[in-house]
Amino acid sequence: MGSNLLQTCRGRITVKIRAGFAYIAPLSVWMGGMFLSPIVIIFSFSFLRRGLYGGVTNQLTIDAYQQLWNPIYAKVLLNTLVMSIIATVIMIFFAIPTAYFMARSKRKTFWLFLVIIPFWTNFLIRIYAWIAILGNNGMVNQLLLRLGWIDQPLRLLYNPVSVILVLVYTYLPFAILPLFSTIEKFDFSLLEAARDLGATRIQAFRKVLIPSVKSGLFSAILFCFIPSFGQYAVPQLVGDSRAYMMGNIIARELTITRNWPLSAAISTLITAVTLFALLFFVNQNNRAHK
Amino acid sequence: MKGCSVTIKGVYKSFGATPILENIDLEIKKGEFFSMLGPSGCGKTTLLRCIAGFESLSQGSVFLGDREVTNLPPNERPVNTVFQNYALFPHLNVFENVAFPLRIKRSKTNLIQEKVRHYLELVKLSDHLNKMPNQLSGGQRQRVAIARALINEPEVLLLDEPLSALDAKLRHQLLVDLDALHDEVGITFIYVTHDQQEALGVSDRIAVMDKGKILQVGSAFEIYDQPANAFVAEFIGETNLFTGQVDMVIGSDIMVSIDQLGLLKITSTISVLPFSQVTVSLRPEKITLYHRLPLNTQGPVFRGIVEEIVYAGYQSRIYVKVGERLISVQQPHVVGAGSDHFSWKEPVFITWDPTSCRLVEVASP
Numbered sequence: 001m002g003s004n005l006l007q008t009c010r011g012r013i014t015v016k017i018r019a020g021f022a023y024i025a026p027l028s029v030w031m032g033g034m035f036l037s038p039i040v041i042i043f044s045f046s047f048l049r050r051g052l053y054g055g056v057t058n059q060l061t062i063d064a065y066q067q068l069w070n071p072i073y074a075k076v077l078l079n080t081l082v083m084s085i086i087a088t089v090i091m092i093f094f095a096i097p098t099a100y101f102m103a104r105s106k107r108k109t110f111w112l113f114l115v116i117i118p119f120w121t122n123f124l125i126r127i128y129a130w131i132a133i134l135g136n137n138g139m140v141n142q143l144l145l146r147l148g149w150i151d152q153p154l155r156l157l158y159n160p161v162s163v164i165l166v167l168v169y170t171y172l173p174f175a176i177l178p179l180f181s182t183i184e185k186f187d188f189s190l191l192e193a194a195r196d197l198g199a200t201r202i203q204a205f206r207k208v209l210i211p212s213v214k215s216g217l218f219s220a221i222l223f224c225f226i227p228s229f230g231q232y233a234v235p236q237l238v239g240d241s242r243a244y245m246m247g248n249i250i251a252r253e254l255t256i257t258r259n260w261p262l263s264a265a266i267s268t269l270i271t272a273v274t275l276f277a278l279l280f281f282v283n284q285n286n287r288a289h290k
Numbered sequence: 291m292k293g294c295s296v297t298i299k300g301v302y303k304s305f306g307a308t309p310i311l312e313n314i315d316l317e318i319k320k321g322e323f324f325s326m327l328g329p330s331g332c333g334k335t336t337l338l339r340c341i342a343g344f345e346s347l348s349q350g351s352v353f354l355g356d357r358e359v360t361n362l363p364p365n366e367r368p369v370n371t372v373f374q375n376y377a378l379f380p381h382l383n384v385f386e387n388v389a390f391p392l393r394i395k396r397s398k399t400n401l402i403q404e405k406v407r408h409y410l411e412l413v414k415l416s417d418h419l420n421k422m423p424n425q426l427s428g429g430q431r432q433r434v435a436i437a438r439a440l441i442n443e444p445e446v447l448l449l450d451e452p453l454s455a456l457d458a459k460l461r462h463q464l465l466v467d468l469d470a471l472h473d474e475v476g477i478t479f480i481y482v483t484h485d486q487q488e489a490l491g492v493s494d495r496i497a498v499m500d501k502g503k504i505l506q507v508g509s510a511f512e513i514y515d516q517p518a519n520a521f522v523a524e525f526i527g528e529t530n531l532f533t534g535q536v537d538m539v540i541g542s543d544i545m546v547s548i549d550q551l552g553l554l555k556i557t558s559t560i561s562v563l564p565f566s567q568v569t570v571s572l573r574p575e576k577i578t579l580y581h582r583l584p585l586n587t588q589g590p591v592f593r594g595i596v597e598e599i600v601y602a603g604y605q606s607r608i609y610v611k612v613g614e615r616l617i618s619v620q621q622p623h624v625v626g627a628g629s630d631h632f633s634w635k636e637p638v639f640i641t642w643d644p645t646s647c648r649l650v651e652v653a654s655p
Contacts, residue, residue: 192344193377195364197391198442207394211381 039271046264054258064265073249073266080245081273083160084228087167088175091224092217094168095175099216100209102176103183112180115173123170127237130166131157134238163243166234174223182216183209218285226274246270295320296341296446296478301350303336303502310336312502314350318446318480318495323472325481325489328499329525334482337499338448341480343367354445369446370439374454376431378423384410384434385419391442409437412471429460436471446478453488465492486526490514498522516559516648523571523650528607530577530617531650532570539564543644546570550613554590557645562652569651574620576646579608579632580639591641592617596632608632610640 046064048056102111118126133139134156141153156162186209194204210217232247239245246266253263296318303311311333318324326334339345341352343364351360359367370391378387385406386393392402410416413433423431432452439447449468453461469492472479483489489496490510497507498521506518517523520531534548539562546554546568556570578584584591594610594617608619619640621632632638 187375187377187380189373189375189377190379192364193371193373193379194390195344196342196369196371197438198365198394199390200363200365203394207390208379212379214381 042264042267042271046261046268048261050259050261054260056260061261064259064261067259067262068265068269076244076246076249077269077273079243080229080247083164083243083245084167084225084231087164087171087228088221088224090164090168091172091175092220095172095179095220096210096217099176099179099183102180103186104188108184115176115180118173124233124237126170127166127234130162130169130238134162134165157238158240158243160239160243163235163239163245166238167228167231170234171224171227174227175220178216178219178223179213180216182213186212215285218281222278222281225277229274229277230270295355296480297353298337298341299351299353301337301340301352302348303333303340303345304348310502311340314504316497316504316507318478321476321478322494323469323479323481323492325483325493325496326499327483327486327489327496327525330484332499333502334484334499335450338371338450338480338482341446342369342371342448368442368444369448370442370444371448371450372432372435372439372452374451376423376435378431378434378438380423383420383422384415384426387423387434388438388441390438395442405441406437409441410434412440412474413437413467428456429464432456432464436468440475444477446480447475449479449481451483452481454483454485461488468492490526498525500525517571517650520569520571520650523648528574528618530572530574532572533651534568534570536562536564536566536568550615551590551592554647555644556647556649558647558649560649560652562649563654567653568649571648571650572642572646574607574618577617577619577640577642579610579619579621580641581632581636583639584641587641589642589644589646591639593637593639596634596636596638599632599634606632610638612640 045056047060047062049059049061049063051057102108102115105111131138135141136153136155136157138156140156141150144150145153190208190212191204194208195201199207230247231245232251235243235245235248236251239248246269250263250266250270253259253266296316298314298316301311301314302309314337326337328334336345340347343359343362343366347360351358353359354368379390382390388406388409389402392405397405407416410419413436415430415433415437418426418430423434426434435452452468453464456464465488468479472492481489481493493510495507495509496513498505498513498518500521506513506522508516513522514526517526517529523529523531532546532548532551532554534546534554536544537547537553538545542557542559544556544558544562546556548554548570554570562568592612594612596608597611597616598609600607600609603623605623606621608621610617610619617640
């Protein structure tokens with residue numbers, strides 16, 4: 001009798017697990033095929049010998065990684081890290097007060113709408129718009145010339161600052177949205193409690209609001225850092241050699257020098273760095289939630 | 291003794307065009323357990339927030355002792371608040387919640403350890419140091435909030451309806467604990483509530499508020515026994531209100547003619563002029579109920595019919611219809627006596643002592 005019951009239970013659990021597999025099977029096939037296979041291809045190409053006119057030959061080698069052992073790549077990697085960290089810090093710096101203001105405003109939907117509007121226009125077109133704003137004949141220079149504040153157009157484009165500026169512009173909504181959604185759920189009376197207990201406005205913000213919205217902050221950092229780190233189009237269009245990022249190196253190795261294994265190796269490196277950052281933050285986040 | 295008096299002078303507060311507080315003057319003594327009592331929306335919480343520093347005043351000033359604090363931010367005022375929803379920091383455990391004010395002040399670690407343990411012991415929560423707020427019951431959270439508010443050793447502790455989220459039994463227990471705590475720490479407590487029983491039970495003095503004004507300040511006995519006006523009389527406990535005209539004044543005895551009841555003799559503590567319009571308050575427990583016509587009574591006797599009986603264990607509230615009036619009578623249940631049983635629609639007699647009536651509103655002729 002008892003064992004029968006046990007068997008029935010076991011049977012049910014097996015059925016449940018099987019049903020679970022059935023649910024996730026289409027998704028697994030899709031993610032495996034469309035998402036994982038390119039990564040596998042890139043990873044395996046990085047261990048193959050380069051073809052004479054591009055492509056790869058079927059010979060295993062670690063040539064590509066040996067080529068990576070070149071100070072120039074280390075320099076670009078460092079440059080990319082520094083630029084994307086600066087961009088992320090600036091984004092978070094602006095996103096926290098913006099999200100806070102939006103969450104406390106009575107017209108939340110309106111502000112949310114304004115944040116989302118830029119997504120209606122293609123990303124590349126918006127970068128070109130920045131060229132129209134910052135270029136030598138751009139709106140900013142025209143205005144300053146007309147006001148007589150400058151005699152010659154300022155060189156606002158094609159430097160690391162313009163790259164960071166456009167990166168901030170591009171990914172700022174990705175910082176604002178997760179922060180907004182967590183701050184919106186925050187109990188603002190806690191700030192009053194903190195003030196009551198002796199905290200200044202800034203202390204209340206730092207010791208009560210920020211720890212309470214940590215999960216939103218982590219997602220905001222990830223959503224900003226990862227795409228900035230892998231950026232190609234922004235430094236290509238508004239940057240110069242000083243603003244060279246890993247994405248540009250990959251494109252160059254792939255299309256100009258036609259060294260596919262090397263570009264695959266750099267891609268693998270970027271993926272590894274990103275994955276490391278991701279795991280680090282997820283781990284931090286989990287610890288914060290314990 | 292630690293603690294400090296609070297003085298509020300001519301305070302006005304309005305949100306936009308709506309006045310919230312009008313001409314509030316109040317003096318709260320050192321070490322007093324002072325309650326602010328009123329229906330929701332009467333401005334009592336706003337007044338508390340003015341003392342805490344969360345609201346800026348439209349007019350007037352607030353003093354703590356001799357020091358004016360009207361324009362000081364909340365973190366610079368020597369007062370702490372126990373919030374209605376407790377406002378515990380969800381990311382900190384019990385210990386860190388209580389330690390928060392000391393961490394802000396950058397106190398030494400061993401001092402923090404010592405003080406947090408002391409105050410958690412005071413509220414009987416020493417066993418829950420490492421629990422997160424969401425692992426605590428409502429009553430425990432409230433204790434943490436009290437310990438956290440006391441650890442800074444404020445001169446005044448403000449309590450904003452701290453028991454309203456708890457069930458009746460726990461509320462009673464915590465009220466007793468709160469009273470004991472007040473005796474132990476000896477600082478001024480300002481307690482905001484809409485529950486008259488809470489206020490009557492523990493306060494040294496009570497301010498009754500309505501529509502942004504203070505109607506009466508006094509001890510629990512004073513506001514119950516000598517209500518300043520009809521609102522206070524009705525809000526504190528239950529009462530019967532009769533309005534009528536003063537026909538005659540003979541010393542301290544006055545005769546008031548009241549619709550349906552005729553001429554009533556009232557022994558008044560205040561002097562009134564003949565032909566004044568007055569409101570008389572008569573508490574249900576001051577009225578005696580008889581099956582048969584009582585003899586040898588001092589006061590007026592009326593004949594009525596039992597209209598409704600509300601049983602409440604140790605007593606019953608009996609509504610007696612006299613003419614068209616419904617008079618509320620409190621009838622205690624005496625153990626072993628069968629005579630206190632009244633039934634629905636039964637003809638009864640009611641009477642009271644003329645000194646039990648109170649004039650609560652007087653309009654001079």
